[in-house]
Structures are given as structure tokens and as C-alpha cells.
Amino acid sequence: MSKKYVDKRKTIHQKRTRIMVFGTFDGLHRGHLNFFKQARNLQQFPFLIVSIARNKNVLKIKGKYPVLNEKKRIILVQKCKLVDKAVLSGIKNHIPHIIKEKPDIIALGYDQKAYVKNLKKDSKNKGLLVKIVRLKAYQEKTYKNHLLKR
Numbered sequence: 001m002s003k004k005y006v007d008k009r010k011t012i013h014q015k016r017t018r019i020m021v022f023g024t025f026d027g028l029h030r031g032h033l034n035f036f037k038q039a040r041n042l043q044q045f046p047f048l049i050v051s052i053a054r055n056k057n058v059l060k061i062k063g064k065y066p067v068l069n070e071k072k073r074i075i076l077v078q079k080c081k082l083v084d085k086a087v088l089s090g091i092k093n094h095i096p097h098i099i100k101e102k103p104d105i106i107a108l109g110y111d112q113k114a115y116v117k118n119l120k121k122d123s124k125n126k127g128l129l130v131k132i133v134r135l136k137a138y139q140e141k142t143y144k145n146h147l148l149k150r
């Protein structure tokens with residue numbers, strides 16, 4: 001392999017845009033895969049980081065624990081070829097784990113409301129300038145975990 005080729009690959013790798021998404025991911029379905037694809041399509045050279053909600057936070061937000069515990073859910077997400085990195089979210093504060101990953105873009109699901117009110121301001125206060133985008137629903141009436149479990 002020529003040195004010129006290696007240098008070119010390095011440059012492309014360095015220009016990858018870090019995109020972060022959040023969710024419970026209690027099993028993966030077509031809606032989740034579409035969510036990952038939409039996030040990846042935001043940039044030409046994406047690096048997709050998926051933040052997995054902690055069990056306690058799922059209980060707090062949804063009123064019940066997920067079927068799969070957080071360890072099983074992170075393993076499931078890590079196996080998905082659309083995902084470059086999977087991380088567990090914070091338990092009491094969601095900002096530190098976001099700051100640690102240094103995303104360029106945060107892509108929110110169409111229905112994500114928890115923790116997003118002051119997300120841009122809180123990130124900026126910690127020195128992270130991040131673009132926040134809202135992704136579109138994928139067959140909203142069909143691909144929701146609580147609907148699929150019926």
C-alpha cells in the first residue's frame with residue numbers, strides 16, 4: 001500500500017462527523033434501523049454513536065423497566081452494522097456522557113422529549129457547540145416498541 005493512499009484514508013477518517021442519537025432500544029426493529037440510517041445520512045462521512053438509556057432512566061421516563069436490561073440492549077445495538085459505537089447514558093445527569101463523546105450533531109427522534117429542553121444550552125455551557133436536529137418518524141403508527149409487543 002502506498003504512503004499516499006494511507007495518508008488519504010487518514011484524512012477521510014479524521015473528517016468523520018460524530019453524530020449521536022439516544023434511545024432505549026429494547027429490541028431493534030425497522031423503525032430503529034431507519035432512525036440510524038437517517039442519522040448517518042446527515043453527513044457524508046458519519047460516525048454514529050448510540051446512547052443507550054439506563055434501566056433506571058427508562059423506568060423514570062416510561063413508567064416501567066425495559067424487557068431487556070441495559071447490558072443486553074447495548075450488546076444488541078453494538079452488533080448493528082449501522083452503529084459505530086454504543087455507550088450507556090448517564091444515570092443522574094445526561095450531559096457528561098455527551099461531552100465525553102464530543103458529537104458534532106445530536107439527532108433526536110421525532111418523539112423524544114425527555115432531557116432535550118435545554119440540551120443545546122447545557123452542552124454549550126460545558127464547552128460543546130453541537131448542532132441539534134430532529135429526525136422524521138418511520139411508520140409512526142406501526143414501529144413503536146409498545147405497539148409491536150401487543
